[in-house]
Amino acid sequence: MAAMVSRGVVLRAFGEPLVVETAEVPAPQPGALIARVEMAGVCGTDVHLHHGNLPIPTPVILGHEAVGRVVRLGDGVTSDFTGVPLHEGDAIAWASSIPCGRCHWCVVEGERTLCETRRVYGINQRFDEWPHLSGGWADAVYLQPGTAVFKLPVGTPPERAIALGCAGPTAVHGVLDVIGVRAGETVVVQGSGPVGIAAAMYAHLSGAAKVIVVGGPASRLALARELGVGDVHVDLFAVADPAARIALVLGETPGGRGADVVLECAGVPAAVAEGFEMARRNGRYLVLGQYTDRGATPINPHVITRKQLTVAGSWAFAEAHYLRYIQSLPRLADRFDLTRLITPYPLEDANRALADVAAGAVMKAVLVPAGAA
Structure with missing residues (x-):
């Protein structure tokens, strides 16, 4: 089988234009999976990251908000975070961080959002280190073991799932x-x-x-x-x-x-x-x-x-909060037209999307990889 290659939008230097680079998509290890990104949100935090207002490692593929479809499941991955069976082609969303589950904040306090060693997609996972594709602003993302993955309800369009992002x-x-x-x-x-x-x-x-x-x-x-x-x-x-x-x-x-x-x-x-x-x-x-x-x-x-x-x-969110967000999407969608919040941009226009978010010109910028949606 020919190796899959994915584009990714990379932040190499704070304040400098983002660049589109490519990387080979690795085979998923046990407990991991590969997802094809359908839509990825541009968050206000991404603007701060670009400006260097948070101490993050570079280079990094940005994007801590994304939804997509399963491309390949690693050994042992048979269901999502809630036990729903998971198959190739299923529409999914995933929590942006992986708490360690062992520290004082995770175990004693039960506040997994405060984990000081949590891995965060699109923020503290380096592009130049394996598995490379650890941000949502890409064609594909490698979802590491321990990621809270959620199968989206049947009929949930990616626009609805990504509209509020994080x-x-x-x-x-x-x-x-x-x-x-x-x-x-x-x-x-x-x-x-x-x-x-x-x-x-x-x-x-x-x-x-x-x-x-x-x-x-x-x-x-x-x-x-x-x-x-x-x-x-x-x-x-x-x-x-x-x-x-x-x-x-x-x-x-x-x-x-x-x-x-x-x-x-x-x-x-x-x-x-x-x-x-x-x-x-x-x-x-x-x-x-x-x-x-x-x-x-x-x-x-x-x-x-x-x-x-x-x-x-209140700091960020944990897996349980993300689950309740997914569960509440039908009620939100019944009352509010969530899809009107988003403005789509091609993946290669990430710099323009980021600038529009910084200027407040759009409510929710969303990157759409070519052919993904």
């Missing part, structure tokens, strides 16, 4: 588990990118009485409004004064007291202090969007005490 399971972890949005609550979402949109969607599914989205640019808010994501939309570019934004948001809450829950999904440090002012007394505040270190920001801790705020952070 933002979907990240929101499951933070919005549903860490902060726990409850039915009847008023929720403010700071940020209207993929994380903010996903957080707002899950707030709706949790039964929130009102969801207020504060974000921009206007095109993103317009799309959210058209999809029914959020009940009130505040354009932070149109209302540039933070005090005016706070007053506007408070006016949309019961009795002007503030929101029960505020979800920071903006990735902007200054949003935190502003968000504290949007929360009611005895309210809850979740920091979900600060995935890279963008510096310190002034906050007044007296506000936390005076308001008796519960402030929590």
Whole structure:
């Protein structure tokens, strides 16, 4: 059999243009499998990786969000993470990281997202080391033993599965588990990118009485409004004064007291202090969007005490959160047209896609390898 060769979009130097290179697709070892990538998401984190804002090894094929189809199963691989039989040709998605399962955080704390030695596709797996194809921005990806692979429900198009990317399971972890949005609550979402949109969607599914989205640019808010994501939309570019934004948001809450829950999904440090002012007394505040270190920001801790705020952070997601995201896709798709979130780009246009994400010109850029979809 002739060797398979795959293209991959490689980051070799921070801040430099990405380059398309090729590598031979290795035969899967026991417990591994080869997937043909149908669609791969471009995340805001990829922009930070490109800029060198996270300490990652290079060269690396980027892409920690992807869906595809099984090409070849390694010995011993007969089912997905949940025990569903798996065969060549099946449509699949997979969690982006492989926790070690042995450290204090994995075993004692039971917080697998905090594993300090987890392997992450498209982030800390070098292109110049075997198995080379460890990122989703490629024709094929080598899914290593221990990867949580999920067979997609029959009839689930790749556009639907990739639309929220890592933002979907990240929101499951933070919005549903860490902060726990409850039915009847008023929720403010700071940020209207993929994380903010996903957080707002899950707030709706949790039964929130009102969801207020504060974000921009206007095109993103317009799309959210058209999809029914959020009940009130505040354009932070149109209302540039933070005090005016706070007053506007408070006016949309019961009795002007503030929101029960505020979800920071903006990735902007200054949003935190502003968000504290949007929360009611005895309210809850979740920091979900600060995935890279963008510096310190002034906050007044007296506000936390005076308001008796519960402030929590949430880091990424584990396999169980990804499973619940996949399980919730039918409900999400019934309520929201997920496919309208995405803008497709050929694999070779990864630099343009990355630039558009950095500029906020699209909601969700998706790379489509030639002939994959």
